[in-house]
Each structure stands twice: as C-alpha cells, then as structure tokens.
Amino acid sequence: MNARVEHTDVGAYALGLLEDDDRLAFEEHLSLCPACREELTELSGVAIALTGMGPVEEDPPPSHQGEGEVIDLLRRKRAADRRTRRGTFVIGVAAAVTLVAGGLAIGTQLGSGDPGAVIAGEHASHLGPAEQFYADGTPINGTGVGGVTGGLVLESKAWGTHAALKLSGIKGPLECELVAVSKSGERKSMTGWSVPPSGYGVPGAPEPALFMHGGSPWQIDQIDKFEVTTSTGKTLLTVDI
Structure with a gap:
C-alpha cells in the first residue's frame, strides 16, 4: 500500500x-x-x-x-x-x-x-469499524514471533469469511498481508498494508495496536489457519482455528 x-x-x-x-x-x-x-x-x-x-x-x-x-x-x-x-x-x-x-x-x-x-445514539462509539467489530466479537488469539501479539474475530458471510485483525508489538517499516490457509494447503491473501517505522504497540508508537478488515472466499470450516506475513516471507503471527 x-x-x-x-x-x-x-x-x-x-x-x-x-x-x-x-x-x-x-x-x-x-x-x-x-x-x-x-x-x-x-x-x-x-x-x-x-x-x-x-x-x-x-x-x-x-x-x-x-x-x-x-x-x-x-x-x-x-x-x-x-x-x-x-x-x-x-x-x-x-x-x-x-x-x-x-x-x-x-x-x-x-x-x-x-x-x-x-x-x-447519544453514546456513539469512538472506535473504527474494524476495531469495533473486534471488540464486539470473540477473539481467537494467535501465536506471534519477536514480541508480536494479536488475534482474529471471524464472521461467516454468504460470500465467505469476514475477519477483523488486531496486531501489536510490530516495528516498521514493513509490508504485510493477512493470509488464509485452507485445509488443503492453498493460500489466499485477505488484505495488505504497510507498517510505518514507528510501528504499533511498541515504545514510541502512536497507536497501541493495528486493526484491519479482511475477507476470504472460503467458509470458516474450509480454513485451517490464518497468517500475518511480510513481503519477505516471514510469518509474524499464526492463528489456528
């Protein structure tokens, strides 16, 4: 991006x-x-x-x-x-x-x-759409590397699976994407973004966490896991379901 x-x-x-x-x-x-x-x-x-x-x-x-x-x-x-x-x-x-x-x-x-x-609605939410969806759902925590933490909230849709990602403890600059991995081993990118040098949820970062939407054409029961990966192929977070 x-x-x-x-x-x-x-x-x-x-x-x-x-x-x-x-x-x-x-x-x-x-x-x-x-x-x-x-x-x-x-x-x-x-x-x-x-x-x-x-x-x-x-x-x-x-x-x-x-x-x-x-x-x-x-x-x-x-x-x-x-x-x-x-x-x-x-x-x-x-x-x-x-x-x-x-x-x-x-x-x-x-x-x-x-x-x-x-x-x-006098008491309107101050959260963004992805953060609100994550806060309202039941997160599935992932396993991170190098201090990275995060998780996903999933929702079944007629078109596939909607996901909200929370990611913290990450430094930039990086280019990342959220990838769905099917039970057959096929991989599909759900969304991508860039991490600024200040990062998210690390000392000096302006934001404690990154919240992101993503979508997969597969239904939840077809998916084995989700991964947050970098453009260099490193896996930062794995969420098994």
Missing part, C-alpha cells in the same frame, strides 16, 4: 474530500483492498445523506439539532486541523464519517427538511 494511503481515507473519499493526488492514490489502493471496498459501500449511504448540506465553512453559523451537529463536527475538525498539518484534516474527517456510520443512527428524514429529523 502506498505510504500516503491510509485505510481511514475511505470516509474522506466517500465524501469527495480528498485532493486529486490523494484521491488517485486511494483509488489505486481501493482496487487492491476488499476491506476498504466493503467499508466504502457501507459509507455510501452516509455520503448521500450528507449531500447538499452545504460546504464546510471555517466559521460556521449556529447549527440546528440533527444533521447540523454532524456538519458542525466536520467543520470544527477542519478548523482545528488546519492549525496543525494538511494531512490530519483528511484523517479527521474520515474519523467523523466513521463515527456517523458506525455509532449514530441517521433518521430516515435526514435532509428532507422535516423538522422532526434527528440523529439518535
């Missing part, structure tokens, strides 16, 4: 907020990442609901209850992040969209002009 592309960019892409170079880089990543494609499908309804609510202003007027609260959240994030660095705004907006999609229920009249339209 391109170093400037993050999985959290899917929210900003859904709203059309990425600049041209970031949009092209993300579209290239999107063609290779089934997890981001699935998340983009889930967020498309949110993007449609927010369409027509007006541009994001630096100094917004007072908002009304409901959809205005969402727009104010995006506006405040933009204003704050402009004072830090350019890239942070995109990630912040993506996080706000994820909050709306994952933790808030948008009323069916949102954007219709109905004064009764509201946003429900």
